[in-house]
Amino acid sequence: MAKVGRKCLDLPPEILLEVFRYLTAEEKASVRATCKYLQQLVDHPSLWLFNTVILQNIKSCDSHFWRTLKKRKIRAVDIKKATQTDLQKLVCLLPDLIAVTINAKLKPEQLHSLSSLAKLQKLQLSNSELILNQELLLELGTFKQLTHLVLCSSEFCPEISLWHLVKLKQLRVLVLQYTLDQLSLSSLRYILFRLPRLRALSLCNIDMRSDLSLCFTPPDVEDCKEMGCNDFEPLCIARLQLDKLSVLDSINQPLSEAALKQLSTVRSLSASCSWLRVYSKRNFVHSLLENLPHVSDLDLSWTGPFEEYAKLMPSQLESLNLTSSRLSDVDMQFLSKSSGKSLRHLNIALCSGVTETMLKLLPEQFPSLRTLDLSGCSLLKEDILLGFTKLPLLNQVTISHGPHPTASAIKHFLALTDNRVQLELLMERTCFKSQSCSCGSCNNTLSKCEAQPNGCSSLRYTEKKTV
Numbered sequence: 001m002a003k004v005g006r007k008c009l010d011l012p013p014e015i016l017l018e019v020f021r022y023l024t025a026e027e028k029a030s031v032r033a034t035c036k037y038l039q040q041l042v043d044h045p046s047l048w049l050f051n052t053v054i055l056q057n058i059k060s061c062d063s064h065f066w067r068t069l070k071k072r073k074i075r076a077v078d079i080k081k082a083t084q085t086d087l088q089k090l091v092c093l094l095p096d097l098i099a100v101t102i103n104a105k106l107k108p109e110q111l112h113s114l115s116s117l118a119k120l121q122k123l124q125l126s127n128s129e130l131i132l133n134q135e136l137l138l139e140l141g142t143f144k145q146l147t148h149l150v151l152c153s154s155e156f157c158p159e160i161s162l163w164h165l166v167k168l169k170q171l172r173v174l175v176l177q178y179t180l181d182q183l184s185l186s187s188l189r190y191i192l193f194r195l196p197r198l199r200a201l202s203l204c205n206i207d208m209r210s211d212l213s214l215c216f217t218p219p220d221v222e223d224c225k226e227m228g229c230n231d232f233e234p235l236c237i238a239r240l241q242l243d244k245l246s247v248l249d250s251i252n253q254p255l256s257e258a259a260l261k262q263l264s265t266v267r268s269l270s271a272s273c274s275w276l277r278v279y280s281k282r283n284f285v286h287s288l289l290e291n292l293p294h295v296s297d298l299d300l301s302w303t304g305p306f307e308e309y310a311k312l313m314p315s316q317l318e319s320l321n322l323t324s325s326r327l328s329d330v331d332m333q334f335l336s337k338s339s340g341k342s343l344r345h346l347n348i349a350l351c352s353g354v355t356e357t358m359l360k361l362l363p364e365q366f367p368s369l370r371t372l373d374l375s376g377c378s379l380l381k382e383d384i385l386l387g388f389t390k391l392p393l394l395n396q397v398t399i400s401h402g403p404h405p406t407a408s409a410i411k412h413f414l415a416l417t418d419n420r421v422q423l424e425l426l427m428e429r430t431c432f433k434s435q436s437c438s439c440g441s442c443n444n445t446l447s448k449c450e451a452q453p454n455g456c457s458s459l460r461y462t463e464k465k466t467v
C-alpha cells in the first residue's frame with residue numbers, strides 16, 4: 001500500500017486535483033493531513049469554488065485559519081455569531097466575499113459593516129429572532145450590487161414596507177420568508193415592477209385575508225403615498241419576467257386574470273404547504289396550473305391529496321415533487337396521460353397511498369425518467385426494483401428512510417443497468433437546515449465546512465444537502 005501511495009504522488013498535479021474534486025470536504029481534510037505537498041494541492045482554490053465556510057464564532061479563528069481561507073480563495077461564509085467588530089475583521093481579511101449568510105440577530109450598524117464588500121452578490125439574513133424594520137431595510141437598499149437577497153424572520157415591525165429594496169436594480173432572486181399581510185403585498189407590488197432583472201421570487205406565510213393577486217398587478221401612482229414612500233420611482237417594466245415562483249405555507253383565493261397574465265413567463269412553480277389548512281375547493285394553485293401550461297418544474301409537496309391537481313398537470317412537465325402527498329393509482333394514470341412522455345424527475349418520497357401496482361407501472365407510464373425518489377417506501381421488492389431496468393435514461397434512484405432491497409437484488413440491478421444508475425440507500429438523508437431558521441426555501445445547497453477554534457487544522461468538514 002505504501003508503494004501505491006508513493007506512485008500516486010508521481011501523478012501530475014492536474015490529475016490529482018481532478019481526483020480530489022470527487023472527495024467530500026471531510027475526505028479532503030484527511031488527505032491534507034498526510035504531507036505538505038498534498039496540503040498545498042488540497043488548498044488549491046479550484047477545489048473550494050462551491051464551498052461555504054460556517055463560522056460559529058469569529059473570535060475563535062486564529063491567523064493560520066484566515067491564511068488558509070485566503071489560499072483557498074473562499075468566496076462564501078455562513079456566520080452564526082458575530083459582533084460589529086467581528087464583521088469588520090471579516091471584511092478586512094476576506095474582502096473578495098461573494099456570498100454572506102448571517103444566522104444571528106442583526107442591527108443596521110452591523111449590516112453596514114459589510115457595505116465595503118465590493119464583490120458581494122448574495123446576502124442571506126436568516127434567523128428566527130431577526131427583527132425586520134425600516135432601518136434594516138433602509139440599510140439593505142445600499143447594497144446596490146446584490147443579485148440574490150434572502151430575508152427570513154419570524155419577527156417584523158408592524159406596517160413594514162419593502163419599498164427601500166427598489167434600489168436593488170441588479171436583483172435576480174428575492175426570497176421573503178416571513179408573514180406577508182396586505183401592506184407587505186402592496187409594498188412588494190411597488191418594487192416588483194421596478195426590478196428589471198428579477199427572475200425568481202419566493203414568498204411565505206401569506207395572510208389568508210390578503211389578496212395575493214395584488215402584488216402581481218401593475219401598481220398605481222398613489223401606491224407610494226400609502227407606503228410612506230418619499231422617493232417615488234417610475235415603473236421600469238410593464239410586465240413581470242419571473243421564471244421561478246414559490247409560494248410556501250399559504251393557501252389563498254384564485255389569482256385574478258390580470259395577475260395570471262403577469263406570471264405567464266413562469267416555468268418553475270412551487271406551492272408547498274407544511275401543515276394542513278382549511279381552504280375552499282379552488283385556490284391559487286388551481287388557477288396557476290390552469291393558466292400556466294408551460295410550467296416544466298413543479299413542486300406540490302405537502303399540499304394534501306394529489307387528486308385535486310392530477311387533472312391539471314402541464315403537458316410539458318419535466319420535474320415533479322410530490323413529497324408527503326396522498327396518491328392513488330388513478331392519480332398516476334392522469335399524470336401519465338398529461339406528462340408521461342416528458343417527465344424526467346419524479347419525487348414521491350414519504351407519500352401515502354403508494355401501491356405495488358403503482359410502482360410496477362412507473363416504467364411504462366413514465367419511460368423518460370432519469371431520477372426517481374422513493375424515500376420512505378416500504379414496498380420496494382426485488383421484482384419492482386428490477387423493473388426499473390426498463391427505464392433506459394434512469395441514472396439515480398433514492399430509497400432512503402425505508403427498508404432496503406437485499407444486497408443480491410441491488411447487485412443484480414446494478415449488473416443489469418451496467419452500473420449507470422446511482423442508488424442512494426442512506427438510512428437518513430443528510431439535510432442542512434440552519435439551527436435558527438426552520439424554513440426550507442432559504443437553505444443553502446452549497447457544500448459547507450464548519451470552522452472550529454484553533455485554525456484550519458481543526459476544521460470540521462461536513463457535506464450538507466437540501467432535501
